[in-house]
Amino acid sequence: MLSQFNQFLLNFSLLITSLLFAFLPLRHVKLISPASPVKLRILIGFIAGFISVLLVLNSITYDGAKIDLRLVALVTAYYYGGWVSGGITTLSILGARFAVTPPGAYEGLILTGLICIALLITASIYRRFASHTLKDYLVLIGIGIGYSLPALYLLTETFNRFLEIALVYIIFILLGGYVTYSFLQELRKHFQFVQTQQELALTDGLTNLANRRKLDETLASYDKYGFAFSVLIVDIDFFKSVNDTYGHDGGDVVLRQLSHLLEHCCPDQALVGRYGGEEFVVLLPDTPLKDAVRLGETIRLACADQHFVFSTYPAFHVTLSIGAASSDQGETSFEVIQKADQSLYQAKQTGRNKVVAYSEE
Incomplete structure (x- = not known):
C-alpha cells in the first residue's frame, strides 16, 4: 500500500x-x-x-x-x-x-x-x-x-x-x-x-484614463518600432478660476467629465491619458496631422457645448486649447510632444478655445 x-x-x-x-x-x-x-x-x-x-x-x-x-x-x-x-x-x-x-x-x-x-x-x-x-x-x-x-x-x-x-x-x-x-x-x-x-499602476486614479507612465511607455514603443502617429495635447482654459469658483472638488468633477468626453469623441485605437493637472494627451496611431486637427476641433466644440454640473451650482461651460503635431515633424516621440506643447502654448497666447497644429513656418 x-x-x-x-x-x-x-x-x-x-x-x-x-x-x-x-x-x-x-x-x-x-x-x-x-x-x-x-x-x-x-x-x-x-x-x-x-x-x-x-x-x-x-x-x-x-x-x-x-x-x-x-x-x-x-x-x-x-x-x-x-x-x-x-x-x-x-x-x-x-x-x-x-x-x-x-x-x-x-x-x-x-x-x-x-x-x-x-x-x-x-x-x-x-x-x-x-x-x-x-x-x-x-x-x-x-x-x-x-x-x-x-x-x-x-x-x-x-x-x-x-x-x-x-x-x-x-x-x-x-x-x-x-x-x-x-x-x-x-x-x-x-x-x-x-x-x-x-x-x-498605469491608470490615473481620478479619471481612470492612462497616466503619464502609460503614455510614456506607449511613446517609447512608437520610437522602438517606428510607428507613425499624431498627438493632441488638450488643456482646460482658465482652470484655476474653476477651482477658485467651485473648489477642488468642482475641479475634479470637470476633469472626470472631460475625460468621459474625450473617450467618447476619440476612436477606439486612440490612447487617451491625463498628462498632469488639467492637461490631457491623445495619441493617435497611423493618423495624419490633418485628421488629428479635425478630431481636435470635434473635441473642442463638444466641450464648449457641454454643460458641466457640480453640486447645487448652476451648469457652466469650459473651453479647451489644443496643440497638435505628428511624428513626421520630429525624430523622436519626445520631440513630437514638445512640438505639440509649443502649439498648445500658441493656442493659449492667441485667444484660447482653439486648435493649433504645429508648423515649421
Whole structure:
C-alpha cells in the first residue's frame, strides 16, 4: 500500500507541476469556458492532452491496468473547454495508452477509449442541469471513477488485487480533482490580481484614463518600432478660476467629465491619458496631422457645448486649447510632444478655445 501511495504521489506532483507551467501562457485570459473562442479551446485541449500523455507515460502498472490521474486532466479539459478540448485530450490519452500497450494486449486501450467517450457524453448531459462550481467538477470526477472501476476490475487478476488498488485510486483521483480545481481557481485569482495591479499602476486614479507612465511607455514603443502617429495635447482654459469658483472638488468633477468626453469623441485605437493637472494627451496611431486637427476641433466644440454640473451650482461651460503635431515633424516621440506643447502654448497666447497644429513656418 505504501508503494502505491508513493507512486500516486509522484503522478500527482507531475500533474500539479505540469498545470502550473502549461497554464502560465494563459494568465492574461480573463475567462476560459466552453463558450470561449475555438482557438482557445483547442489550445486548452492540447495543454490538457500533453499533461495526460505525461501522466500515462508515468502511470502505475497493475496486471493489465495502468493507473494514473489522466481522468483529472480529461475532466479539467471538458470543464473549461467543452467537447473541443475534451475530444483533443481523449485522442492524446488514447495515443499515449497505445504507445505503452504491449502488442496484442489492447483490452486496456479499448476500455480507456470507452471510458473517455462515456464520460464526455455523460458530462454533456449533466452540464445542462449544472452550474460551473466545484461541486459539479467533483461530480464529473466521481462519474469518471464510476466508469473506471469496472474496467479496473476487469484488468486485474483477482478481486483482492482490485481492492488493493481501488481505494487508493479513488482517494487520489478525488484529491487530485479537488486540488487541481482549487489550484486553477487560485492561480486565476492571482493572475487577475497581478493584472489589476499592473493596470492600476498605469491608470490615473481620478479619471481612470492612462497616466503619464502609460503614455510614456506607449511613446517609447512608437520610437522602438517606428510607428507613425499624431498627438493632441488638450488643456482646460482658465482652470484655476474653476477651482477658485467651485473648489477642488468642482475641479475634479470637470476633469472626470472631460475625460468621459474625450473617450467618447476619440476612436477606439486612440490612447487617451491625463498628462498632469488639467492637461490631457491623445495619441493617435497611423493618423495624419490633418485628421488629428479635425478630431481636435470635434473635441473642442463638444466641450464648449457641454454643460458641466457640480453640486447645487448652476451648469457652466469650459473651453479647451489644443496643440497638435505628428511624428513626421520630429525624430523622436519626445520631440513630437514638445512640438505639440509649443502649439498648445500658441493656442493659449492667441485667444484660447482653439486648435493649433504645429508648423515649421
